Amino acid sequence: MSRFRALLQASLNATKRALVWNAEDLVPPSEKYIFNFNSKEELKRWHLYSDSEYGGLSSASLEIKESGNGSSGTGLFSGNLSLDVSERSRWNITRSGFCGMRSKKIYTENWVNSPGQQEDNSWQAFVFVPKDNWYIAKIPLARYLPTWRGNVIDAKLEMNPSRVVGMSLSANAEGGIPDARSGPGDFLVEIDWIKALRMQ
Structure with a gap:
């Protein structure tokens, strides 16, 4: 395709997008689902991590729990928090007992972030x-x-908020909110959805 023809095609495509505009392009909705844990496809959008990457002994899993009554499923983030560190660890970590699930990059057009910006x-x-x-x-x-x-x-x-490119949920054996139950052992968090809300 010639350079002129490619330029003409790009101009036509931009004109079509301008004519078929969406109201959300001007004013984003007041709320929007970012993650909805209703199918196994959702698992592909997350990466699990734990202190085991650095010699710790904690573990985590994420699965979709199918409901038996015909409604959609929920996400189950579970695992075991351990304060122990492997003796053969090549890392010199000072704190263990953490697991998490980190989203892959999220691009929500003009709602939350600007695609292409690096997270700082x-x-x-x-x-x-x-x-x-x-x-x-x-x-x-x-x-x-x-x-x-x-x-x-x-x-x-x-x-x-325009630079938000992902999110994670973590469970920690130490720290957190005063009076909250913490410590090593098994954990389980059931998640239905994660939304973003525009408050203004």
Whole structure:
């Protein structure tokens, strides 16, 4: 295809996109599903990690639990938190007892992030979830704290929502919210969906 013809085709495609615009391009919806744990396809969007990558002995799994009543399934994030470290570890880690599930890059067009930007910071919010009950946790961006390697950075930084490119959930044997149950052992978190809410 000639250079002129390619330029003409690109111009026509841009014109078509401009004529068939979507209202969400101007004003994003007030809420949007980012992750919906209703099928095994959802598992492909996540990567599991644990201290075992550095010589720890914790383990994690993520699976979809099919419901028996015809409704969609839910995600089961489970595993075992161990404070022990393998004697043959080539890493000199000082803290073990963590597992997590990290999303692959998410691109939500103009809703949350700007595709192509690199992630610079890691932000963390603590969530307390009551045992054996479904709970909808709403976490405002202001509750997220900047972190480096799991430690909170003591600095006044503001999260830029346009640079959010992924998220993760983690379970830790130590630290967290005061009065929350913690320590080594088995854990299980059932997840139905994760949404983004526009509050303004």
